[in-house]
Amino acid sequence: MHTAEHILNSVMDKMYHCGRSFNSHIESKKSKCDYRIKKGLSGKEIMAVERTVNEIIKLKVPVREEMVSRREADKKYFTGKLPEDAQELVRIITIGNFDACPCIGEHVSNTSEIGSFTITSADFNEGILRIRFKISREEAEERARLAV
Ligand SMILES: [Zn+2]
Numbered sequence: 553m554h555t556a557e558h559i560l561n562s563v564m565d566k567m568y569h570c571g572r573s574f575n576s577h578i579e580s581k582k583s584k585c586d587y588r589i590k591k592g593l594s595g596k597e598i599m600a601v602e603r604t605v606n607e608i609i610k611l612k613v614p615v616r617e618e619m620v621s622r623r624e625a626d627k628k629y630f631t632g633k634l635p636e637d638a639q640e641l642v643r644i645i646t647i648g649n650f651d652a653c654p655c656i657g658e659h660v661s662n663t664s665e666i667g668s669f670t671i672t673s674a675d676f677n678e679g680i681l682r683i684r685f686k687i688s689r690e691e692a693e694e695r696a697r698l699a700v
Contacts (some may be wrong), residue, residue, distance in 0.1 A: 554616055554657035555647070556605065556687050560585060562651035563604045569680070572630050572653065576644075582605050582672065582686045599686070605669045611646035612664040620644055629653050651662050652661025 554645050561572040573585035574680055593601070600619040625642040630653055634642065645659055646652040660666055674683045 553580060553583055553687060554655065555584060555645075555659045555663065556609075556669055556685070558645060558647055558651050558653060558655065558659075559605050559608050559663065559666075559671075560601070560683070560685065561653070562647070563601055563608070564683075567601065567604070568597075572632075573675070576692055580655070582684060584682055584684045586682045588679055588680045589676075590679070593674060598671055598674045598683075602671045608647075608650060609663045609666045609669060611648075612662045614662050615659050616646050617659070618644050618646065620653060623655055650686070652680060659673060 555575060557573075557578055564573070564585075565571055566590060568587075570587045573587050575586040577584050597680045616650040617642045620628075621641050622631075622640055625634075625644065629644060631642070632653055642654045643656060644652055645655045647663065669686045669687050670685060672686055674681060676682075
């Protein structure tokens with residue numbers, strides 16, 4: 553879920569220039585992310601987001617972590633969600649060359665382990681777009697089983 557959130561944030565920012573989600577709630581069953589954006593997205597646009605996230609998942613992009621100093625993190629990454637008193641070292645999660653952002657959550661080692669990504673709803677209200685999504689591991693687990 554955490555890794556899926558990173559990809560979704562990156563896709564949203566790249567496609568609609570709305571920045572990463574400013575508020576999110578990540579759980580194992582379903583999650584939601586809020587974005588500040590001028591107008592809501594059409595059904596077609598939402599489907600394009602979902603498709604793009606799934607394309608990245610299928611590419612088996614390696615997910616790595618590195619530790620950088622807080623000062624370097626503030627310069628290079630979106631650290632708006634880090635607490636002011638975050639430690640001197642910040643963990644950065646990179647997804648290939650596609651995305652990098654600070655996070656303390658748990659992540660997969662490559663994107664294909666995520667499974668399939670589905671946007672279950674998207675509502676737009678007063679400048680805030682809320683995207684709810686879930687991931688289905690079945691496909692990923694099936695693939696892993698067949699590979700044994
Ligand atoms: Zn994360």
